[in-house]
Amino acid sequence: xxxxxxxxxxxxxxxxxxxxxxxxxxxxxxxxxxxxxxxxxxxxxxxxxxxxxxxxxxxxxxxxxxxxxxxxxxxxxxxxxxxxxxxxxxxxxxxxxxxxxxxxxxxxxxxxxxxxxxxxxxxxxxxxxxxxxxxxxxxxxxxxxxxxxxxxxxxxxxxxxxxxxxxxxxxxxxxxxxxxxxxxxxxxxxxxxxxxxxxxxxxxxxxxxxxxxxxxxxxxxxxxxxxxxxxxxxxxxxxxxxxxxxxxxxxxxxxxxxxxxxxxxxxxxxxxxxxxxxxxxxxxxxxxxxxxxxxxxxxxxxxxxxxxxxxxxxxxxxxxxxxxxxxxxxxxxxxxxxxxxxxxxxxxxxxxxxxxxxxxxxxxxxxxxxxxxxxxxxxxxxxxxxxxxxxxxxxxxxxxxxxx
Amino acid sequence: xxxxxxxxxxxxxxxxxxxxxxxxxxxxxxxxxxxxxxxxxxxxxxxxxxxxxxxxxxxxxxxxxxxxxxxxxxxxxxxxxxxxxxxxxxxxxxxxxxxxxxxxxxxxxxxxxxxxxxxxxxxxxxxxxxxxxxxxxxxxxxxxxxxxxxxxxxxxxxxxxxxxxxxxxxxxxxxxxxxxxxxxxxxxxxxxxxxxxxxxxxxxxxxxxxxxxxxxxxxxxxxxxxxxxxxxxxxxxxxxxxxxxxxxxxxxxxxxxxxxxxxxxxxxxxxxxxxxxxxxxxx
Ligand SMILES: Nc1ncnc2c1ncn2[C@@H]1O[C@H](COP(=O)(O)OP(=O)(O)OP(=O)(O)O)[C@@H](O)[C@H]1O
Ligand SMILES: [Mg+2]
Numbered sequence: 231x232x233x234x235x236x237x238x239x240x241x242x243x244x245x246x247x248x249x250x251x252x253x254x255x256x257x258x259x260x261x262x263x264x265x266x267x268x269x270x271x272x273x274x275x276x277x278x279x280x281x282x283x284x285x286x287x288x289x290x291x292x293x294x295x296x297x298x299x300x301x302x303x304x305x306x307x308x309x310x311x312x313x314x315x316x317x318x319x320x321x322x323x324x325x326x327x328x329x330x331x332x333x334x335x336x337x338x339x340x341x342x343x344x345x346x347x348x349x350x351x352x353x354x355x356x357x358x359x360x361x362x363x364x365x366x367x368x369x370x371x372x373x374x375x376x377x378x379x380x381x382x383x384x385x386x387x388x389x390x391x392x393x394x395x396x397x398x399x400x401x402x403x404x405x406x407x408x409x410x411x412x413x414x415x416x417x418x419x420x421x422x423x424x425x426x427x428x429x430x431x432x433x434x435x436x437x438x439x440x441x442x443x444x445x446x447x448x449x450x451x452x453x454x455x456x457x458x459x460x461x462x463x464x465x466x467x468x469x470x471x472x473x474x475x476x477x478x479x480x481x482x483x484x485x486x487x488x489x490x491x492x493x494x495x496x497x498x499x500x501x502x503x504x505x506x507x508x509x510x511x512x513x514x515x516x517x518x519x520x521x522x523x524x525x526x527x528x529x530x531x532x533x534x535x536x537x538x539x540x541x542x543x544x545x546x547x548x549x550x551x552x553x554x555x556x557x558x559x560x561x562x563x564x565x566x567x568x569x570x571x572x573x574x575x576x577x578x579x580x581x582x583x584x585x586x587x588x589x590x591x592x593x594x595x596x597x598x599x600x601x602x603x604x605x606x607x608x609x610x611x612x613x614x615x616x617x618x619x620x621x622x623x624x625x626x627x628x629x630x631x632x633x634x
Numbered sequence: 635x636x637x638x639x640x641x642x643x644x645x646x647x648x649x650x651x652x653x654x655x656x657x658x659x660x661x662x663x664x665x666x667x668x669x670x671x672x673x674x675x676x677x678x679x680x681x682x683x684x685x686x687x688x689x690x691x692x693x694x695x696x697x698x699x700x701x702x703x704x705x706x707x708x709x710x711x712x713x714x715x716x717x718x719x720x721x722x723x724x725x726x727x728x729x730x731x732x733x734x735x736x737x738x739x740x741x742x743x744x745x746x747x748x749x750x751x752x753x754x755x756x757x758x759x760x761x762x763x764x765x766x767x768x769x770x771x772x773x774x775x776x777x778x779x780x781x782x783x784x785x786x787x788x789x790x791x792x793x794x795x796x797x798x799x800x801x802x803x804x805x806x807x808x809x810x811x812x813x814x815x816x817x818x819x820x821x822x823x824x825x826x827x828x829x830x831x832x833x834x835x836x837x838x839x840x841x842x843x844x845x846x847x848x849x850x851x852x853x854x855x856x857x858x859x860x861x862x863x864x865x866x867x868x869x870x871x872x873x874x875x876x877x878x879x880x881x882x883x884x885x886x887x888x889x890x891x892x893x894x895x896x897x898x899x900x901x902x903x904x905x906x907x908x909x910x911x912x913x914x915x916x917x
Contacts, residue, residue: 465789468771469781472764479762482723483776483835484750489783 422517537584
């Protein structure tokens with residue numbers, strides 16, 4: 231006997247959750263487009279193209295952050311290679327965008343400019359089908375998924391854990407970056423893909439196209455959050471966090487952690503791939519620097535800042551860090567990395583649960599004060615006092631578990 | 635229906651297939667992995683040696699536990715008690731020797747989860763539970779179910795499972811704590827929860843490494859009652875330093891020292907053994 235997935239979905243999210251989803255969807259799909267298209271630029275509520283592109287980009291980052299949280303916050307596995315999966319999704323979809331340029335490139339050739347430049351006469355075999363939109367989407371999910379699965383299978387089967395795993399993921403990303411930097415690889419070398427013109431025949435810079443991409447980014451983020459919620463609330467999620475907290479106990483009660491880790495790892499990579507595919511048409515470029523070591527580390531920082539092991543936290547983390555980044559890079563570009571480092575240190579030292587943990591702490595303090603007041607009025611049962619003080623203790627332990 | 639004992643005892647090294655088939659030239663039909671207790675022996679360790687960088691933690695250890703037996707293992711620190719459990723549960727591979735579960739299941743070739751499914755449950759020396767899960771969830775995860783990913787994704791709890799969990803909660807006296815995070819339990823309660831996680835799996839053999847460490851006298855006494863009540867239905871191997879507890883359990887006692895069996899018999903006999911007094915009790 232199984233409960234239909236739809237019922238589980240409803241149960242997993244709760245009425246408040248669904249309300250939040252509905253409001254977000256309404257804002258993203260109705261209010262933002264109206265404010266962008268209908269209101270004159272002088273109007274205070276006008277949403278600029280700049281804002282839509284920036285937010286759209288951050289939404290894609292937020293998807294990556296949630297995907298990272300699934301594997302790190304819940305699975306206890308710190309990946310420093312998620313930039314790779316993101317970039318692979320971006321490149322897969324970028325191939326399609328390159329083909330959509332058609333003969334409008336500087337060499338007026340059917341081949342992408344960089345191939346003409348290399349004096350190639352025809353497309354390499356792996357570009358086959360890249361002119362098909364759906365094939366590109368498929369690749370954006372499948373390529374990161376397959377690579378993650380193969381890599382994860384060997385790493386998890388060899389029981390590589392902790393910092394060793396993180397270092398290998400970093401090495402993998404670095405190797406991939408060097409590979410993509412080479413012109414002969416057939417992905418545009420260090421320039422990557424850019425100068426996109428169209429997507430499904432529509433101009434890529436048209437306001438409507440941008441709004442659709444923006445709306446899709448919102449949809450992807452909501453979908454990722456809902457998927458994450460359902461996974462975490464399921465028994466699978468409980469086993470996953472149990473593996474994080476006490477892997478040997480999990481094995482001795484008969485679970486094989488390999489398959490659990492592999493599943494969430496692959497799902498996480500596929501989500502990153504989709505995010506990358508949506509990111510590239512919005513920012514208009516993909517190049518190997520997306521696979522740089524620093525990028526992947528930054529993803530981990532988003533999650534740490536927002537709060538590991540909370541699904542919504544990484545969304546805030548990605549937003550806070552990237553909004554600060556765009557402010558710094560226009561105002562004080564040379565200080566950005568110092569600020570990022572400082573932020574990471576402060577969060578690690580003082581906010582092990584990120585901003586979400588801080589929020590929870592503050593609200594709990596309020597609740598505690600209220601409870602103390604109630605206690606002063608009526609002599610409380612010892613049990614109640616007990617559970618209350620314990621509730622305050624737990625998050626410290628929770629943080630420890632997540633960092634292990 | 636009897637299986638020739640020589641078959642599993644003198645099984646050739648490449649005889650894994652044979653064990654799994656279970657038919658093993660006798661016509662006794664066993665499903666693969668099914669426990670064969672035809673000789674009334676549930677655990678059979680023969681000449682097991684484990685070395686860590688040249689140090690022999692287990693040294694030609696041989697030991698046999700009967701079905702339904704409650705066996706106590708005592709011995710000084712570093713005697714190899716925990717290492718022996720590591721070998722039985724697949725965590726450590728012996729350098730040499732045999733380890734059989736029943737007549738046919740070769741433990742030295744199986745992974746930890748496979749051994750758990752075969753019916754061996756283990757409580758660690760340091761209580762190991764899922765601190766961030768509730769007491770209930772700890773038991774839920776341990777339940778004897780299909781533990782593959784695709785089942786876990788859609789798993790639901792039904793009447794039987796809920797009953798089983800409720801029974802176990804009562805048995806380990808944690809019914810009123812079911813919804814608390816396990817990390818908030820007292821040390822003794824954590825020990826009980828871990829024991830409960832074994833019980834819901836319904837294992838045939840329970841390995842309990844220092845189960846009453848950190849328990850109050852009262853808790854220790856109740857634990858002894860619980861174990862004695864499990865005897866017969868399950869086989870138990872209990873490692874303990876607490877002699878009063880060992881006495882309360884009342885089973886046969888094996889003394890381990892420097893990786894092999896020093897003495898075996900009822901508690902009074904081994905307590906009177908001068909060698910045992912010398913290395914362990916007399917200290
Ligand atoms: N992984 C390992 N690497 C190296 N030495 C080990 C390892 N595991 C155990 N040992 C050593 O093997 C010996 C036996 O250890 P074991 O833990 O089995 O003892 P024990 O009988 O359980 O002792 P205690 O009563 O203290 O729990 C000890 O000397 C220990 O230091
Ligand atoms: Mg020990």
